[in-house]
Amino acid sequence: xxxxxxxxxxxxxxxxxxxxxxxxxxxxxxxxxxxxxxxxxxxxxxxxxxxxxxxxxxxxxxxxxxxxxxxxxxxxxxxxxxxxxxxxxxxxxxxxxxxxxxxxxxxxxxxxxxxxxxxxxxxxxxxxxxxxxxxxxxxxxxxxxxxxxxxxxxxxxxxxxxxxxxxxxxxxxxxxxxxxxxxxxxxxxxxxxxxxxxxxxxxxxxxxxxxxxxxxxxxxxxxxxxxxxxxxxxxxxxxxxxxxxxxxxxxxxx
Numbered sequence: 001x002x003x004x005x006x007x008x009x010x011x012x013x014x015x016x017x018x019x020x021x022x023x024x025x026x027x028x029x030x031x032x033x034x035x036x037x038x039x040x041x042x043x044x045x046x047x048x049x050x051x052x053x054x055x056x057x058x059x060x061x062x063x064x065x066x067x068x069x070x071x072x073x074x075x076x077x078x079x080x081x082x083x084x085x086x087x088x089x090x091x092x093x094x095x096x097x098x099x100x101x102x103x104x105x106x107x108x109x110x111x112x113x114x115x116x117x118x119x120x121x122x123x124x125x126x127x128x129x130x131x132x133x134x135x136x137x138x139x140x141x142x143x144x145x146x147x148x149x150x151x152x153x154x155x156x157x158x159x160x161x162x163x164x165x166x167x168x169x170x171x172x173x174x175x176x177x178x179x180x181x182x183x184x185x186x187x188x189x190x191x192x193x194x195x196x197x198x199x200x201x202x203x204x205x206x207x208x209x210x211x212x213x214x215x216x217x218x219x220x221x222x223x224x225x226x227x228x229x230x231x232x233x234x235x236x237x238x239x240x241x242x243x244x245x246x247x248x249x250x251x252x253x254x
Contacts, residue, residue: 002031003239004224005246005254006217008094008127008151008171008199009037012047015203015214021054023216028057032217033243034254038094038127040065042079052088057254060086061093061127067101069111077114084122090250091148092119093127097140100131109136116144125249127151127171134159141166149249152201153187160187164195169249173199174207174215177226188230197249198223198242 011020027035037052038061039045045062052060062083064073083089095115097108119126125148130137134155141150141163150163151171160170170191176184188196198220200206206215207222221235228238247254 001254002028002033003236003243004032004217004220005034005198005239005243006032006200006202006220007036007149007197007246007250008173009035009202009217010040010044010204011035011037011051011202012044013203024051024055024058027217028055030218031221033057034246034252035059035217036061036090036127036246036250039063039080040094041068042076045080045083049083049086049088052086059088059090059250059252061091062089063092063095063115063127064111065094066096066098066108066112066129067103069103069108071107073107073111074114077111077118080115081118081122084118084124089124090252091125091127092122093148094129094151095126096129096131097133097137098129098131099133109140112140113144116140116146119146119148120144125149125251128168130154138162141168147249149197149199151199152205154183155187156183157186157190160191164191169195169197169245171197171199172227173201173223174205174211174219176223177207178211185230188227193231193238193241194245196227196242197246198227198239 048060202215
């Protein structure tokens with residue numbers, strides 16, 4: 001069985017329209033043992049579930065991304081809740097706060113908070129997107145104490161330590177291989193391995209030497225090689241540990 005578990009992918013993206021199923025067939029026949037595809041809207045959440053029912057080792061997260069939040073999002077959470085009754089839903093995600101985009105902060109916060117409450121009611125983990133909103137994201141984690149992952153972690157090692165203390169996992173991907181990855185390296189040096197999961201955010205954030213190209217789950221190996229080097233261990237052992245962590249946080253058994 002493969003050792004790569006991609007905790008955060010977007011195979012619904014248009015970048016995969018020409019070869020989506022051929023690629024996924026190839027990945028699961030190779031090193032990839034599991035993927036969780038993340039919803040960002042009701043439509044992509046539904047498509048993630050379609051993919052999950054096509055592949056035994058692919059699961060769906062359903063939710064509304066902060067960049068996609070609008071005045072109808074609170075009403076759409078009824079649909080998200082209905083989707084959560086499917087046994088291939090592993091989490092509510094991708095949810096969170098993104099202050100880079102011109103979406104009103106108060107609206108983002110309302111939609112994020114409502115999904116955190118829903119996740120707790122349904123005993124599901126969450127997958128949190130945090131861009132230029134570290135303080136507010138941490139405040140919501142402290143308030144609601146969700147289980148889950150802070151994906152594509154970009155905070156400080158002090159924030160990482162607090163996230164782990166609060167019982168959440170740190171998601172790391174291609175950024176760890178970039179030249180300007182000093183902060184990510186500091187986080188990797190200090191967090192416990194049992195709190196680390198690997199991800200792609202594909203088709204985005206491909207690792208070096210593929211930076212700028214379309215990312216896919218097989219490329220996690222390059223991230224794992226870098227992290228294993230930092231931690232002084234073998235790549236396969238790092239992949240094994242993070243795959244176990246992924247199954248634990250998502251409460252699935254591959």
